[in-house]
Amino acid sequence: MIRKTGIQDFTKPGGQVAELEPADWMKLPAPYDQMDKPLKKLTEDQRKRMDATLDGVVAIGILPPSMPEEEKAFVDRFLAGVEKLFDAKDNWTFLQPLYHSLEYCVKCQICSDACPAYVASGRQDIYRPTMRPELLRRIISTYVKKEHPLLRKFKASNIELNAQALIRLAELAYRCTLCRRCAQVCLLGCDNALISREIRKIFSQQMGIAPKEVHEKGSVQQIKVGSSTGMTPPALADILEFTEEEIAEKTGKKIKIPVDKKGSDILLLHNAGEFLAWPENLEAFAILFDAAGIDWTLSSELVGYDAVNYGVWYDDVQFARVALRHAQAAKNLGVKRISLGECGHAHKAMIVVADRVLTGELNIPRESALPLMEKIVMSGRIKLDPGRNNFPVTLHDPCNMVRLMGIVEPQRRILRKIAPQFREMTPHGVENYCCGGGSGFAIIQSNNFPDWRSSVSGRMKLKQTLDAFADAPSADVKKYVCAPCSNCKGQYRELFNTYGVWEKSGIFYGGLVELIVNAMADLKQPFIQWEWH
Amino acid sequence: MGTLLIVLTYIAYVFIVAVYAIKVRKWLKLPVHIRWDLYPVIHEEQYRYGGSYYEKPEWWTQPRPKNTGRSLWHALKDNFYMGEYFKRNPLYWLFLLPWHLGFIFIILFHITCFFAATAMVGGVTIASDSPQLLGQIFYGILMAFAVIAFIGGTFGCIGMPVIKLADRGLRSYAMPMNYFNYFFFLIVYASGLYSWLALDPTLAEYRMYWVGLITLTPPDLNPATVFHIILFDIFLIYLPFTRSTHYITRLLAYFKIRWDDEPNFRGSMLEKQLNDLLAQKLSWDAPHILKGQSWVEAAISSGLPETKPETKKD
Numbered sequence: 001m002i003r004k005t006g007i008q009d010f011t012k013p014g015g016q017v018a019e020l021e022p023a024d025w026m027k028l029p030a031p032y033d034q035m036d037k038p039l040k041k042l043t044e045d046q047r048k049r050m051d052a053t054l055d056g057v058v059a060i061g062i063l064p065p066s067m068p069e070e071e072k073a074f075v076d077r078f079l080a081g082v083e084k085l086f087d088a089k090d091n092w093t094f095l096q097p098l099y100h101s102l103e104y105c106v107k108c109q110i111c112s113d114a115c116p117a118y119v120a121s122g123r124q125d126i127y128r129p130t131m132r133p134e135l136l137r138r139i140i141s142t143y144v145k146k147e148h149p150l151l152r153k154f155k156a157s158n159i160e161l162n163a164q165a166l167i168r169l170a171e172l173a174y175r176c177t178l179c180r181r182c183a184q185v186c187l188l189g190c191d192n193a194l195i196s197r198e199i200r201k202i203f204s205q206q207m208g209i210a211p212k213e214v215h216e217k218g219s220v221q222q223i224k225v226g227s228s229t230g231m232t233p234p235a236l237a238d239i240l241e242f243t244e245e246e247i248a249e250k251t252g253k254k255i256k257i258p259v260d261k262k263g264s265d266i267l268l269l270h271n272a273g274e275f276l277a278w279p280e281n282l283e284a285f286a287i288l289f290d291a292a293g294i295d296w297t298l299s300s301e302l303v304g305y306d307a308v309n310y311g312v313w314y315d316d317v318q319f320a321r322v323a324l325r326h327a328q329a330a331k332n333l334g335v336k337r338i339s340l341g342e343c344g345h346a347h348k349a350m351i352v353v354a355d356r357v358l359t360g361e362l363n364i365p366r367e368s369a370l371p372l373m374e375k376i377v378m379s380g381r382i383k384l385d386p387g388r389n390n391f392p393v394t395l396h397d398p399c400n401m402v403r404l405m406g407i408v409e410p411q412r413r414i415l416r417k418i419a420p421q422f423r424e425m426t427p428h429g430v431e432n433y434c435c436g437g438g439s440g441f442a443i444i445q446s447n448n449f450p451d452w453r454s455s456v457s458g459r460m461k462l463k464q465t466l467d468a469f470a471d472a473p474s475a476d477v478k479k480y481v482c483a484p485c486s487n488c489k490g491q492y493r494e495l496f497n498t499y500g501v502w503e504k505s506g507i508f509y510g511g512l513v514e515l516i517v518n519a520m521a522d523l524k525q526p527f528i529q530w531e532w533h
Numbered sequence: 534m535g536t537l538l539i540v541l542t543y544i545a546y547v548f549i550v551a552v553y554a555i556k557v558r559k560w561l562k563l564p565v566h567i568r569w570d571l572y573p574v575i576h577e578e579q580y581r582y583g584g585s586y587y588e589k590p591e592w593w594t595q596p597r598p599k600n601t602g603r604s605l606w607h608a609l610k611d612n613f614y615m616g617e618y619f620k621r622n623p624l625y626w627l628f629l630l631p632w633h634l635g636f637i638f639i640i641l642f643h644i645t646c647f648f649a650a651t652a653m654v655g656g657v658t659i660a661s662d663s664p665q666l667l668g669q670i671f672y673g674i675l676m677a678f679a680v681i682a683f684i685g686g687t688f689g690c691i692g693m694p695v696i697k698l699a700d701r702g703l704r705s706y707a708m709p710m711n712y713f714n715y716f717f718f719l720i721v722y723a724s725g726l727y728s729w730l731a732l733d734p735t736l737a738e739y740r741m742y743w744v745g746l747i748t749l750t751p752p753d754l755n756p757a758t759v760f761h762i763i764l765f766d767i768f769l770i771y772l773p774f775t776r777s778t779h780y781i782t783r784l785l786a787y788f789k790i791r792w793d794d795e796p797n798f799r800g801s802m803l804e805k806q807l808n809d810l811l812a813q814k815l816s817w818d819a820p821h822i823l824k825g826q827s828w829v830e831a832a833i834s835s836g837l838p839e840t841k842p843e844t845k846k847d
């Protein structure tokens with residue numbers, strides 16, 4: 001039974017604000033409807049070390065202050081951060097959309113049912129897109145603007161703040177994938193996803209608090225050693241050598257992957273996760289670009305070989321640092337343009353968000369690799385045999401590329417040409433559902449967060465993926481979800497592993513370029529090997 | 534009484550226009566922000582499916598046609614139709630739309646009264662059987678606007694608290710101010726409805742009142758109409774304290790946030806603005822940010838502990 005949670009419950013010290021029970025969750029199609037297990041409970045020891053009183057789940061793991069003075073300092077520090085959000089110097093980056101969303105939302109709740117996390121959870125009140133903004137609004141009214149108590153009563157904007165409520169708020173900011181589906185339906189132009197990000201920003205930029213996978217082992221590690229995966233330039237060289245051998249083995253083609261080739265037309269930026277988890281994506285790009293005669297290169301410069309920019313999820317300064325280093329790598333190579341491989345958040349970060357950070361010589365033209373792939377496929381330069389992809393294929397739309405950038409059709413035109421059994425999910429395109437791993441979720445592996453990600457934030461995607469293949473449920477029919485984004489692939493891997501989707505339904509996941517290469521008529525054997533990983 | 538009515542009306546109009554202008558100016562004065570577009574972007578060529586110029590290879594070498602008229606129409610039509618509500622919560626829409634139409638049409642009614650009164654001063658007779666076509670048109674429009682405003686507004690003001698209380702999501706986010714508004718606005722619309730139905734079926738009194746406003750001659754009106762007009766003036770003064778500016782700011786948010794896909798080209802005005810913003814100093818307190826650095830300096834620095842100077846400036 002869903003416990004009705006009011007905003008006032010949020011600040012009550014002590015117990016958990018919401019209880020997540022599998023019986024409440026949105027139903028999945030059979031046989032997956034019988035598989036849900038309660039989320040892993042934190043151990044006593046973990047509960048001592050981190051506050052889990054939001055929903056029993058931990059993404060950040062914040063130790064609550066024990067002394068009253070510490071608690072006061074914690075709250076004061078947060079409030080100082082809230083003030084900085086409204087400072088045009090500290091937050092020019094998002095002040096206008098933030099101000100608009102806080103000021104003009106009429107709390108009509110139309111956005112709630114657009115939110116996959118809220119709906120999939122069985123409509124838990126705490127996951128309403130409006131919950132985070134409302135808490136922030138009340139904090140501002142009570143502690144920043146210090147409005148008169150009567151006015152606060154009239155506006156129901158009072159709140160009694162304590163450290164635990166703030167820790168819950170910090171955690172709650174990491175129950176939103178920033179997919180912005182809620183923002184899309186708002187007729188007033190308010191953006192509750194942005195507010196999730198702004199709350200994350202206060203915690204990171206003011207208090208140094210963020211999930212360790214996102215900050216310490218994420219953007220900090222990327223700046224320090226070159227990649228959030230920990231991959232150093234010498235390790236990159238080894239991996240590329242291995243990749244070339246793999247290509248030769250699979251295709252018989254001797255392809256030299258160009259690295260640091262000065263003056264190239266294109267610097268290709270891959271999410272370094274591909275190098276380690278899905279090298280076939282990197283191989284397919286190399287095969288396709290080689291066959292099409294593209295003048296391209298990779299960079300081996302620190303940060304220049306990992307397209308990720310986790311700052312886009314939580315911290316403007318970390319964002320700017322990484323974007324600057326990407327642009328610098330391109331400038332050092334003297335390339336004409338930067339092309340982003342199959343990584344959604346890297347697309348959004350480098351092409352769109354960085355557009356108002358990079359100026360002068362660092363403002364090098366940047367584009368998605370998808371239109372280029374479409375150009376190659378449609379040009380007829382490469383002989384493609386769609387018969388090689390004659391299995392059911394559906395397409396996942398990564399939010400960052402599609403709803404947030406408007407790259408909708410190139411991938412579809414490609415699939416219509418090379419995949420005879422291509423079918424859409426419902427809904428799709430700019431109305432797609434997030435994979436559930438967006439905004440850093442796919443990389444957060446600590447505590448019981450992965451459980452929440454598979455059971456709640458990824459639930460809607462799992463359902464619509466299964467629905468797309470409802471005409472061929474048997475595991476004997478091999479099916480392919482095309483997810484042109486590393487992050488989304490990570491989430492698919494996790495979802496499918498949790499529910500045993502490969503074994504039960506024969507659904508495989510992979511990128512777009514792999515399907516193109518799989519259709520290349522001159523390859524002796526199929527490129528896609530259907531080996532689960 | 535007539536003089537008081539004229540003074541109050543002028544104060545109300547000047548007040549609402551001034552406060553709305555201040556609010557809109559405040560919105561517009563906020564600095565250029567990072568791009569945060571959301572598709573579909575209606576001025577785009579491929580807006581039907583939400584496509585953008587990023588779908589074209591080497592997009593910066595291609596034309597980027599923008600259809601601003603279409604965007605404007607798209608944004609404005611929702612003020613009158615609110616389709617997303619119809620799609621997602623039809624019962625709520627049933628009350629919300631008339632509630633909004635009440636606002637829009639009561640204001641349109643008064644604006645039209647002003648023009649009609651100007652025409653009357655110029656010799657036009659406003660009536661269904663006016664010898665001048667213009668008089669007949671004005672009469673028809675005025676009647677239509679008033680009927681939609683009074684009936685729609687009254688219906689909306691009764692329905693809104695009911696649906697707010699009945700729907701858990703709406704109820705838990707409702708504030709006392711909402712219920713006050715429903716009650717106050719109900720009196721405004723219902724008083725107008727009453728004086729129209731019971732006393733002034735052709736709405737001639739409003740025209741007299743507006744002629745009085747234009748010619749600064751205190752009109753002699755029925756007390757019920759006077760009551761409604763006073764309430765309407767207070768309504769105008771109160772409106773800017775509600776979230777009603779959203780009629781305007783939602784358009785700004787569409788054009789300047791959601792659909793703002795203006796790329797930053799080297800040497801552009803935008804680039805100049807951005808350089809100024811990036812030169813500003815930061816004051817965030819987290820360990821990876823050095824207080825007092827500009828955005829540019831912060832971005833160049835790594836923010837790693839070993840590269841930070843010993844002392845932190847405050």
Ligand code: SF4
Pocket residue numbers: 104105106107108109110111112130185186187188189190191192
């Ligand atoms: S964000 Fe928009 S849709 Fe959601 S409650 Fe506020 S006004 Fe309504």
Ligand code: SF4
Pocket residue numbers: 114115116117118128129175176177178179180181182183192193196434
């Ligand atoms: S951005 Fe997505 S996950 Fe976050 S509140 Fe909105 S719809 Fe829900």
